[in-house]
Amino acid sequence: MKRTVLIVDDDPQILRLVEKMLRPHGVEILLAPRASEALRICEQHPVHLMISDIMMPEMDGNKLAERVLKLKPEAQVLLISGHDRGQHTPKSPRVHFLRKPFFPSVLIQILKELLPEV
Numbered sequence: 416m417k418r419t420v421l422i423v424d425d426d427p428q429i430l431r432l433v434e435k436m437l438r439p440h441g442v443e444i445l446l447a448p449r450a451s452e453a454l455r456i457c458e459q460h461p462v463h464l465m466i467s468d469i470m471m472p473e474m475d476g477n478k479l480a481e482r483v484l485k486l487k488p489e490a491q492v493l494l495i496s497g498h499d500r501g502q503h504t505p506k507s508p509r510v511h512f513l514r515k516p517f518f519p520s521v522l523i524q525i526l527k528e529l530l531p532e533v
Contacts, residue, residue: 416532417441417442417443418441418442418443418463418464418530418532418533419442419443419444419445419460419461419462419463419464420437420442420443420444420445420462420463420464420465420466420526420530421444421445421446421447421453421456421457421460421462421464421465421466421467422434422437422444422445422446422447422465422466422467423446423447423448423449423450423452423453423465423466423467423468423471423476423479424448424467424468424471425448425449425468425471425472425473426468427448429468430446430448433466433522434446436519436522436523437522437523437526440523440526440527440533441533442464442526442530442533445460445462449471449472449473449474450471450473450474450478450479451473451474453465453467453479453483454479454482454483454486457483457486457487458486461487462483462487462490463489463490463491463530464490464491464492464493464526464529464530465479465480465483465487465490465491465492465493466492466493466495467479467480467492467493467494467495468494468495468496469494469495469496469498470496470497470498476494476495476496477494480492480494480507480510484507484509484510490509491509491511491529491530492507492509492510492511493511493512493513493525493529494510494511494512494513495512495513495514495515495517496512496514496515497514497515497516511525511529513525
């Protein structure tokens with residue numbers, strides 16, 4: 416079964432960049448420029464991994480992670496930020512953190528760890 420990755424970021428360049436890094440690895444990719452769109456996608460599609468920026472205007476990635484995990488308790492979440500993880504990061508074994516900037520190889524390694532079927 417093909418795995419689905421939802422990428423959430425209010426910066427369209429980051430959306431395209433992360434999509435470009437992941438596309439060759441055989442995952443279905445869904446894109447959301449804001450949290451409300453990400454939640455709508457989660458209600459309508461299977462999501463195995465959500466990769467989200469933490470700092471977003473509508474809703475921060477931490478709160479989004481909490482809401483997505485309620486909708487998709489089997490999903491994994493990778494939060495990315497140029498800042499430290501922060502004290503509000505959800506305490507869950509399904510929530511992971513990657514600091515920007517990162518090498519594509521690091522993102523791919525995390526993808527393979529979180530979705531071993533890929």
